[in-house]
Amino acid sequence: MSNAPLVLVDGSSYLYRAFHALPPLATSKGLQTGAVKGVLNMLKSLRKQYPDSPFAVVFDAKGGTFRDQMFAEYKANRPPMPEELRGQVEPLHAAVRALGYPLLCVDGVEADDVIGTLARRCAAAGRDVVISTGDKDMAQLVCPHVTLVNTMTGSVYDIDGVKAKFGVGPELIIDYLALMGDKVDNIPGVPGVGEKTAVGLLVGVGGGLEELYANLDKVPELPIRGAKTLPAKLEEHREMAFLSYRLATIKTDVELDVQTDDLHPGEADREALLALYAELEFKGWTDELLREKARSVETPPVAGGLFDEGPLSEAPAAAACYETVMEQAQFDAWLKKLEQAELIAFDTETTSLDAQQAQVVGVSFAVEAGEAAYVPLAHSYMGVPEQLDREAVLRALKPILEDPNKAKVGQHAKYDMNVLANAATPIHMQGLAFDTMLESYVLDSTATRHDMDSLALKYLEHSTIRFEDIAGRGAKQLTFDQIAIEQAGPYAAEDADVTLRLHQTLWAKLSATPSLVQVLKEIEMPLVPVLVRIERNGALVDAKLLGQQSLELGEKMVALEREAYAIAEQEFNLGSPKQLGAILYEKLGLPVLSKTATGQPSTAENVLAELAEQDYALPKVIMQYRSLSKLKSTYTDRLPEQINPRTGRIHTSYHQAVAATGRLSSTDPNLQNIPIRTAEGRRIRQAFVAPKGYKLMSADYSQIELRIMAHLAKDEGLLDAFRHDLDVHRATAAEVFGVALEEVTNDQRRSAKAINFGLIYGMSAFGLAKQIGVDRKQAQAYIDRYFARYPGVLAYMERTREQASQQGFVETLFGRRLYLPDIHAKNPALRKGAERTAINAPMQGTAADIMKRAMVAVDQWLPQSGLDAKVILQVHDELVLEIREDQIDALRSGLLPLMSGAAELDVPLVVEAGVGDNWDEAH
DSSP, X not given: OXXXXXXXXXXXXXXXXXXXXXXXXXXXXXXXXXXXXHHHHHXXXXXXXXXXXXXXXXXXXXXXBXXXXXXXXXXXXXXXXXXXXXXXXXXXXXXXXHTTOOEEOOTBSOHHHHHHHHHHHXXXXXOOEEEEOOOGGGGGGOBXXXXXXXXXXXXXXXXXXXXXXXXSOGGGHHHHHHHHOBTTTTBOOOTTOOHHHHHHHHXXXXXXXXXXXXXXXXXXXXXXXXXXXXXXXXXXXXXXXXXXXXHHSOOOOOOOSOOGGGGSOOOOOHHHHHHHHHHHTOHHHHHHHHHHHHHOSOOOOOOOOTTOOOTTSOSOOOGGGEEEOOSHHHHHHHHHHHHHOSEEEEEEEESOSOTTTOOEEEEEEEEETTEEEEEEOOXXXXXXXXXXXXXXXXXXXXXXXXXXXXXXXXXXXXXXXXXXXXXXXXXXXXOEEEEHHHHHHHHOTTSSOOSHHHHHHHHXXXXXXXXXXXXXXXXXXXXXXXXXXXXXXXXXXXXXXXXXXXXXHHHHHXXXXXXXXXXXXXXXXXXXXXXXXXXXXXXXXXXXXXHHHHHHHHHHHHHHHHHHHHHHTSXXXXXXXXXXXXXXXXXXXXXXXXXXXXXXXXXXXXXXXXXXXXXXXXXHHHHHHHHHHHHIIIIITTGXXXXXXXXXXXXXXXXXXXXXXXXXXXXXXXXXXXXXXXXXXXXXXXXXXXXXXXXXXXXXXXXHHHHHHHHHHTOHHHHHHHHTTOOHHHXXXXXXXXXXXXXXXXXXXXXXXXXXXXXXXXXXXXHHHHHHTOOHHHXXXXXXXXXXXXXXXXXXXXXXXXXXXXXXXXXXXXXXXXXXXXXXXXXXXXXXXXXXXXXXXXXXXXXXXXXXXXHHHHHHHHHHHTOSEEEEEEETTEEEEEEEGGGHHXXXXXXXHHHHTSSOOSSOOOEEEEXXXXXXXXX
């Protein structure tokens, strides 16, 4: 290993600084290049200073990070990236790679966190690190082995340099930032506390935030302006200060798959650099490379252009390649292209994200990579130019879009299909052959988010124009019909072009694995129009009944509040963690089971649950209160507001590409989370009702995951129980507790049920002990006896762990893959979690595949059946249908065989159907 220091460059920081600090520079075609040239100059200079060092350039990944989840307003003050800078990001990344410098960009964290992790790792090993940055928050990383350099100013900061610059040492930089905040990143800090006050407080108490808050009584005596009023201000903003501390803390334990010695720069790709420098019109560097090439004996192969991705994505998504269609002749020409094309990439721009109410503003399409068009139809703002007639354009497109033999590709095309169906002359799109969102999801459900921006960056290394770039942000964000056509055209055309290019890239990758092609073509793609129909069907709800339930829940919450006040012997805000913590731990003296990141006793749900199990009264009341509050705010108050005024129904949105295992999820409203085990939850289901003359039928797979486990494990005991239609939980209880089947008690059956389901989800002896109320030793004895009675299950689990470790993924019965990035993690908790997922995912994923296959089969059968029936909901392992009262038996006789025949297992797939006037009665 070389002793040269590791050099880490904060690429994101320097890109912004170069853009704002250096004079603008542009090519003859108007492409801005000043920031690219500035950063490359800095990198070359830095490389000359450290020629033998490992060297990496680190950039922020696109998309949110854990800090955005911690604080929604994090970095909210930052304006959108200027368009002149956005266009320089991709060329800079390409240049860094072409120069041979390792480039790191990790989803979910910032560049600072990647740098911090590598710096701490090296410092712990006694290796020196040089961090090239201009950001002050990096000062927290400085230590005997870590130094900061600012190449733009020539500044160098070691420990003494940090103290001289900030007034405190590196060990207090986080505290310093937490107090004064950071306007750039919108870290709030404590209002009124600036740099001098922050330094005075920290130096005055001789420690960090914890010491400061433990010694607020000393603050009035400190030589700081306004010291006497500071304690009250600090106390008032205590939570914000500690939140700011967490936001300002650089994460130093990011899971990285690179080692320091992997970061040595490689040889520069001279031909790629020549093409790139020519594109950016860096004449001096181009001449220098050509001279080097002339002197070189080696003649490298000719490379492609700046954005060359091989034959599947040769063209950049450049505005020059796009057409905004304003004239009928233009549209007619594109119509001919669409009629002759083998595959059409299609997209809509609309008035709203609500697919049931949105109207078309414009349409875009592409038939070749790099060539696309946008047809504006309903932009409405002062001075908008004349557009083609919307209804005439949609009528002209209708035969093409409804032709099942004309192949189309979309990105999240379910939305577009819904919107087209809203048109005055509804278009019921057919022939959807591919969806890039689903192609990415099937290829690897965990590799990335599956939105277009993320996919383009990952698979095309292309940074798309984002909606916020042309519409703005927040309350002042424009709807698409208000956006100037000059801006809307390139954005919309790019959507179609990138969709086509993504399909070409993703399909090539998918085609290498036939089982994944099968999952896409036979499960996911046929399901899209099915979900469109279910979403458009919607569910009828009784708003009056929900209103009554809201009133009753409110009364119960008031009663619980009074009960809590009586236990606490004072009034307090039940929704305030700070006030609740003070009551629980300071006044009532309950044991502190867990602390927050700031060291405060936790009032989280799992902590309250554990305290409630120990028979403490207040935690029980708080948990009941929170449960009712969530039901009220999420469902009984909210559902009536979500009734579509046009249809009088609620239309949830189903998502295919969210849950890693393949299960559907739903939003607006989320129907998956309505509790079924509580009376209040079941009452919400009672508000989902059948229209007059109709009933609801709920068809539910019985113990589907256990049946799949029996099939996968090939365990004769489990197979026998299901084949003979035994109560599997009672049968397990008989085996585990060593009693005759008829002698199993209800308590023993409940414990066996916990074992059956717990083992599927990787429950430990500790977890089982807590759930069934026995000590850990007894729980382990039950688990051991279970595996002794069902050895096939244990063999399946061990076999699956081994396969997952070898392959890095597991599969469902139908070939769907779930990759397990943490299966080889050094962190035992992460690795064990991945192993639990490996065991459960084939069962949960196969159950999801079976349900999807059943939905497709039912959707194909219903129109042919002649029945007045439609599917209105899909939740977990259940389908809910509306059926005319006199056709219930006919529906049941056709529906159940279709669902039970959705897969062939070694045990029967049993479907149970109930009927009622509402969802609760039917379930």
